[in-house]
Amino acid sequence: MKKSFTLLLVLILVSVFSLLILFTIEVKSLKSTNNTKAYLYLQAKLHMQFLESIAKDMTKENNQTLFLQKDNFKFEIHLLEKSIELFVISQSDEIRLHKSLTR
Numbered sequence: 001m002k003k004s005f006t007l008l009l010v011l012i013l014v015s016v017f018s019l020l021i022l023f024t025i026e027v028k029s030l031k032s033t034n035n036t037k038a039y040l041y042l043q044a045k046l047h048m049q050f051l052e053s054i055a056k057d058m059t060k061e062n063n064q065t066l067f068l069q070k071d072n073f074k075f076e077i078h079l080l081e082k083s084i085e086l087f088v089i090s091q092s093d094e095i096r097l098h099k100s101l102t103r
Helices: 002-057
Strands: 064-070 073-079 083-090 098-103
Touching: 002 073, 002 083, 002 098
Parallel strands: none
Antiparallel strands: 064 073, 073 083, 083 098
16 A cells, blocks of 8 residues: 555656646747847837838939848838838738838
């Protein structure tokens, strides 16, 4: 009878510790994913600032579109009659930034 309680206690402890370890691994994985997405978002914001400076220097022609591509990002500048539309799109993750500037 004593051996069966010991075995039951060992099984319960092993299952509890394995669940705790799994939870810890999941949390670390989620933190890593969030850090990666935060880094990509920051990078996309910096690219958006760069696009703003390019768009301000472009000519005043209407209905002109410029497409650029660099590593993991696509950039689009749409020159419309009254506004300039800027897009930064990440190819690997779901990060998309849009900004509209008035002329």
